[in-house]
Amino acid sequence: MDLLTRLEEAILIAVLKLKDNAYGVPVNHEVSKIFGRTYTMGGLYFALDQLVRKEYLKKRSANPMPKRGGRCRSYYRLTLEGKEALEAARQHQIQLWEAVPELGKGS
């Protein structure tokens, strides 16, 4: 299984956290909060599309709304594979850090 990139990881976590409100704008906000910089929308959507293609995310369109110039929102939700991938990434992280226990302990 391919490892997730940092951005993908952050996106998956953001989607998980946002639950029913996980569409482009708030996901961008969350990710930006974590990394401390704004992602261009283009960059974010490319990653989102990638995740959908890998079937880690599922995309669903809601009804169009006037606030968005008559366009619909696309909501995202994690799939089972997505959750597994996240878990794998986390395991991987832990394994990596175990090799150097003295570094992780603070300061």
Place this chain on the structure above:
Amino acid sequence: MKNKNPPRLAAWFLARISGSSVAGDYEEIYQEIASEYGFRSARFWYRSQVLKSLPMFATNLIFGSVDMLKNYFKLAYRNILRHKRYAFLNILGLAVGLAACLLMASYVIHELSFETMHPNKERIFRINGRIPMGGQVLLNAVVAPPFGPAAEESVPEIEESVRILRRHNVPVRIKEKDFKERKVFFAEQEILEVFAIPLVRGNPKTALEAPFSVIIDETLAQKYYGNGNPIGKTLHLTLHRTFQFAITGVMKIMPSNTALRTPMIASFATLYQTHGEAIRQWQSWGMITTFVRLQRGADPKTVDEKITAIARLHLDEDEKEASYYLQPLDKIYINNATQGMNNDLDNSGDITRLYVFSAVALLILIIAAINFINLSTAKIAGRLKEVGIRKTCGATRSHLIKQFLMESFLLTGLAMGLGLFLFSLFKPRLDVYLGKSLNLGVLSTPWILPAVSAMVIIVGFLAGSYPAIFLSRFQAAIIFRSGIPRGPSKAGLRRILVGVQFFIAGALIVCTLVVLKQVRYSETKDLGFDKNNLIVVNNRDTTRLKNAPVVKERILRQTEALAVSSVDNFPSAQNRNISTVRIEGQTEEQGSIAQSLEVDEDFISTMELKLTAGRNFEFGRSADKEAVLLNQTAVQSLGLADPVGQFLYRGEKSYRIIGILEDWNTNSIHSRIYPTVLFYADETAGDLVIRIPSSRNQEVISQIREAIYGLFPEQIFDFAYVDDLHFRSYDEERRLASLLISFCQLTVFVACLGIFGLAAYSTEQRTKEIGIRKVLGSSISRIVMMFTSKYARWVIAANILAWPAAYFVVNKWLQAFAFRTAIGLAPFIIAGLMTLAVALLSVIFQTLKAALSNPADSLRYE
């Protein structure tokens, strides 16, 4: 801000590339930013998002659609294979047009690239003189010998000066072998540095220091010495006498796009020995081409005044009127034709000719492009069913558009490849043909390939977009419900395009015919003397041919020559002596410029000129040394009523006019006949004009050679046929004519492809109509007539429109000749009939095929 929506164009673009829901997200953020920071920054953000998404958009465009691209390519490939003949004609037409255009372009680029290879070229100038003479200003590219050093010494802006003396057709003798070099320079050492001429052998610092040293280029080294080392070897050059030179260097062959191209440079110091004082005097002007290199940042305008001041200091009173100026090096070649420069370094380029060639190249390209578009659109109408089926299978309109465009681009791409191939095939021939090596190839010129690619894209797009947009619009249901729906009838437009092609072709043919007519006229024009069976023996070595009467007597006695005359400097297209003459009561300014010629008493009989009044020179009559003969033009321009017996003044001396000759023309007929004054030659006159019994008689020529060798064993025998000289002065026109002929053939060929395609299309469209007409009793000839008459009308109309245009162009071209042929009606009529004939020929096959087909076949499926 009144408008609360995001920028419309940007919104459309974002929605288009990133999909509707994403665009919705953008809009939401837009509103957020707007409520927080105002609409201005929101707009700014929105627009910046478009820019930021561009790279992604580009990658998607390329990689996202590779699969479909492959598919389109495959379809296009199959389609080309299915219509092999059509595809071949189409590709060939465009390729030929492209190749022709590139060939022309390479010529034009070569002409424009003159002198671009010199380092510091923007600081190198030539000193030219403006000399008032007989009410006109003559431009002169040569100055007095001491001018260059004097200017370099006293004008601080001048960093370096180079003096060059040119000699043409110099006889060269190496051991026992005689050669003749078209151009030899005598130049100062600095020429190697200023013009960065690389030496293969020899020391570039000293090669041209010593008198009687000479540098030759690699071709000459090969020609004279084979593979041996020529350094230190000697050769003989004949100037006014024959001198021995030592070879001190071998240089690289100079590129063809410099007026300084010469195979041989001898040292300038030589001239001090051979020409003595003359080379130190300000009065012996009109010899030396002088280049200067200015200091960095110097202003040539201020130098103009300074050098004029220097010249006025030294020159005689009557030359004080002259002023001098610096001409930039890169303006030397291409500008002079319009400026009328005298004593230029080389034949100068002609900017009008470049315009003509560029225009012709462009016309051919346009014809080829029109043709391509025509054939493409005509053929594609038969593919409606394909469109229907594709649509039924789920192709969207954009798929179909892409597919048609892809096909079109594939064809143009192939045409481009073939065009480049044809170009590289014919380029060497063009080089030979034009007598130049176009060493600055098109492919090495950076803008050509992008330009060709751009053209291919434009043509491909134009040819592909019509079917793409038009055909893809039909709904599948409509296509199948009514069989073939009303076919796209753009025949009108196509007919106009074919008309344009024949307009161009017709005009070109007329131009070509007139150029040919003028060339023929030039060659056969009565020149006022018999140019056949006449040779000129050039003799530069004046010390040896002192006693002309003895030489003449010897030649007449020992050989079969019919008549001999000694002439000082036989005039030709390139060569004439000019002086100002006047009659009694006229001041120097009122006088007229005349060509002066020193001849002996046998000139009239040898040349077979006609004496209309007075008498010839008489041998031994000492008063005749102060007598002159005039031609009729001179009589007119001097305004003499009863010329014989009057006096003519040249400078301070007076001459009695003893006879009047009918006009003759030894210059080319580009120029009008000059007022000509014949002076009586003293016994040292240089050239011999000899009338021989029959043309190209080698035996007589070798007899004459022997006779001259018998008298002067050292003399290098150097002769030319007068009719050759005359013939050669129309080389330029002959080249133009044959170039035009090839281009005519090309345009007609391509135009025929166009009309052929059109006919093929329209007969195919009307197969059923033909079937029905036949069933109802129409004859084959009537059907053929019906189709062809339509095209005939168009071709005739195009021709009639082309006539005034062609007349205008050709008439302008003919203005360059003092003697010109009448244009006449014939070229127009011939051009019309020719185009009509080829057009009908290419149509008739198509229509005949359709008319002969069995109506049962064409109507079977109805």
